[in-house]
Amino acid sequence: MSSRIKDPGLAREGRLKLEWAEKHMPVLMKLREEGSRKKPLEGIRVGAVLHVTKETGVLMMALKDSGAEEVVLAASNPLSTQDDVAAALVEYGIRVYAWRGQSVDDYYWCIRQVVESNPDIVLDDGADLHATLHSSYLDKASRIIGGTEETTTGVIRLKALEREGRLMYPVIAVNNAYTKYLFDNRYGTGQSTFDGILRSTNILVAGKVVVVAGYGWVGKGIALRARGLGARRVIVTEVDPIRALEAVFDGFEVMPMAEAASLGDIFITATGNKAVIRREHLEKMRDGAILANAGHFNVEIWIPDLEALAVSKRVIRENVTEYTLRDGRRLYLLAEGRLVNLVSAEGHPSEVMDMSFANQYMAVQYLLRNKGGLERKVYNPPRELDEMIARLKLETMGIRIDELTPEQAEYLRSWSLGT
Secondary structure, three states, rough: OOOEEEHHHHHHHHHHHHHHHEEEEEEEHHHHHHHHHHOOOOOOOEEOOOOOHHHHHHHHHHHHHHOOOOOEOOOOOOOOOHHHHHHHHHHHHHEEOOOOOOOHHHHHHHHHHHHOOOOEEEEEEOOHHHHHHHHHHHHHHHHEEEEOOOOOOOHHHHHHHHHOOOOOOOOEEEEHHHHHHHHHHHHHHHHHHHHHHHHHHOOOOOEEEEEEOOOHHHHHHHHHHHHOOOOOOEEEEEEOOOHHHHHHHOOOEEEEEEHHHOOOEEEOOOOOOOOOEEEHHOOOOOOOOOOEEEEOHHHHHHHHHHHHHHEEEEEEEOOOEEEEEEEOEEEEEHHHOHHHHHOOOOEEEEEEHHHHHHHHHHHHHHHHHOOOOOOEEEEEOOOOHHHHHHHHHHHHHHOOOOOEEEHHHHHHOOOOOOO
C-alpha cells in the first residue's frame, strides 16, 4: 500500500527542514556517506515507529541510502508528526504513514502498516511497535532479525517482555547508550521541554516556582534548565531515594507532590509512570497553574481526574486547554498532556539527535552483523560503538582529547603496580 500523509504538496517545505537538520547532524551524515558507498543494508527491510521530525527524516534517508530495500515509517505519537517532513520523505522514496492529529485508531492503524510491510529490522520509540508485534503478529515477530528502542519508557516495556520470557527477537536499548541518555535525555529534553512550554504560553519562567516530577536524566535536564531560566524555586518530587538524594545534593528542594502541589506555578512530569499528578494534587493547585508532560505517554498527568474536577474547559491558545474548577480556579494543560516538546515545539535540537540517531544507525548494523548470534534479550549498546560516536562528535566539533601513553595503558591493565 502507498503512503498515507496529510498533504504531499508540503514536500518543498519539508526538504528545507531536512536540509537544515543535515547541516547540524555531522556524525550521522558521516555514517550515511560511508553507508552510501558500502551498502551494508542491501536487501534489508526496515520498519520504524518514531517521531516524524526532520531529525528522524535524516535517519530514514541514511538507512535508505545504505541499501535498505524498503524503509517504512509511522509516528510514535499522534501529535508529533511534522507533516512537511513526512511529505518530503515520501518524495524521497520512503513509505510513510503519519500525520499530525491522528485519532487513536488511526495511530494504531499506521503501526499495523509498518508491521504488515514484513520488516527484517524494527526501530521503535516507546515500544508500541514492539508491543503490537508481540500481541497480534507473533508470526511476523518470529522472523525479525532484531530491533532497537529509543526511549526509557519503551525499554521498561521490553524488559517486562524479557522477564516473562516472551521477547521474540534481540533488541538494542539505544536509550541506554551513554551518547544517548547523557545528552539527548538531559540536554535535549531539558531545552526542548521549555521550548514547548514557552511556545505554548509565552510566559516568563524567571521568578516562577517550577515543580519537576522525576529526577532521572530527563528530570535532571529539566530542573537544570528551569534554574538557568531564573526560576525562583525548583522543586523535585521523587519515589527513588537515591535520585531524591542526588537532587538535594544538586541544590534542589525535594518534597512529596502532595506538598509541592500548592506551591508550584509550572508542573512538569518526567517519570514514565501513570497518575503522577492526580486528583489529590489538582485540588491543591493555585489558580493559573500550568501542567506539562515530558514523559512518553499522556498518562502522567491524570486527565480523567482533571476532567472530573472541571466544570468547563476551553482551548485558550494553541496547545493550551484551560480547565475551570468548581471554585473558579483555572488550571492550564499543555499539549493535551502529551509530550510538550514535540507537540508544542519541534523536539530535540538536531545537534543532540545527531548522536541518538547515530546510535540507531549503528545498532541496525550491529544486529545484522550478529544475526543468529544474539539471544532474545534486551542489550545495551556495545561500549565501543558509544566511544566511536563520541569521538566522531568531538571531531566534528573541532575538539581533540588526550590519549593514554603505553605506560599508562599498562598501568591500568596491571594489578601489581601500586604505591
